[in-house]
Amino acid sequence: VAVEEKKEVSERDLVAARSKELKSMPAGALKEMLLSNFLPTGTKEVMIKSLLKHEAKARAAASQQKAKIRDVVVKKKQELENLSTSELSKLCDSTGIKGVRSKEERVQRLLVQWQEADGVDKALAQIAEDERKQELGAMDVSKLQKMCNKMGVDPYVKEIMVERIRKIENDAGCYSRPRLVQEEDVPKGDKKGDMVEALLANEV
Numbered sequence: 006v007a008v009e010e011k012k013e014v015s016e017r018d019l020v021a022a023r024s025k026e027l028k029s030m031p032a033g034a035l036k037e038m039l040l041s042n043f044l045p046t047g048t049k050e051v052m053i054k055s056l057l058k059h060e061a062k063a064r065a066a067a068s069q070q071k072a073k074i075r076d077v078v079v080k081k082k083q084e085l086e087n088l089s090t091s092e093l094s095k096l097c098d099s100t101g102i103k104g105v106r107s108k109e110e111r112v113q114r115l116l117v118q119w120q121e122a123d124g125v126d127k128a129l130a131q132i133a134e135d136e137r138k139q140e141l142g143a144m145d146v147s148k149l150q151k152m153c154n155k156m157g158v159d160p161y162v163k164e165i166m167v168e169r170i171r172k173i174e175n176d177a178g179c180y181s182r183p184r185l186v187q188e189e190d191v192p193k194g195d196k197k198g199d200m201v202e203a204l205l206a207n208e209v
Contacts, residue, residue, distance in 0.1 A: 016064075020057060027053045077128040081119060085112045 027035060028049075035053070036046050044055050085093070086108075093111045097103075100118055105111045141149065153160040 016061075019064075020061065023060065024053060024057060027056060073129060073132065074125055077125055077132070078116070078120070081124065081128070082112065082116055085115050 032049050032052075035049060035056070039046050039052050039056060042056070042059055044052075044059055046052055047055075088096070090108055093108060093115070096115060097105055097111055100115065102111070102114050102118065105114055144152075150160055152158075
């Protein structure tokens with residue numbers, strides 16, 4: 006609770022200081038700032054409020070993004086730490102990391118390499134994609150159709166329709182092999198040499 010209160014006070018202090026700074030600016034310079042941020046202009050008081058709200062929103066988004074990045078890095082670190090020594094060794098060899106003995110150093114080197122290979126950006130992109138899928142999946146069908154029409158996307162993709170029809174037919178047993186003969190009618194050889202013939206007859 007104390008930490009949360011400290012954050013709130015810090016945000017209030019920041020807004021108060023920024024508000025004082027903006028009030029001391031000429032109206033023309035303030036107007037240019039709003040236009041550069043694609044914000045509507047108006048009286049000086051209205052412009053200050055609009056800019057303060059915009060900056061607060063940007064800070065909140067930056068803070069949220071920072072938390073996501075931290076979670077991604079921590080998750081990757083834990084994933085590497087959960088690997089056995091032999092698994093870490095093989096991973097280091099496959100990525101060209103040599104001369105590392107301790108598990109802690111191996112994890113650290115692999116983590117740095119993962120980060121340099123845009124691992125964080127890729128993980129964040131995957132998270133964003135998963136979140137968007139859930140969001141779209143929860144939407145009403147009519148809303149999704151309107152979105153498709155607005156974006157020029159064909160909701161009736163041929164490949165998807167073909168796959169869905171194939172799945173329904175498969176579940177209904179349309180592709181099951183017909184049984185033309187009963188199992189007891191299949192000829193059974195008495196000798197090992199007749200086994201091939203018996204299998205072929207069974208397939209027929």
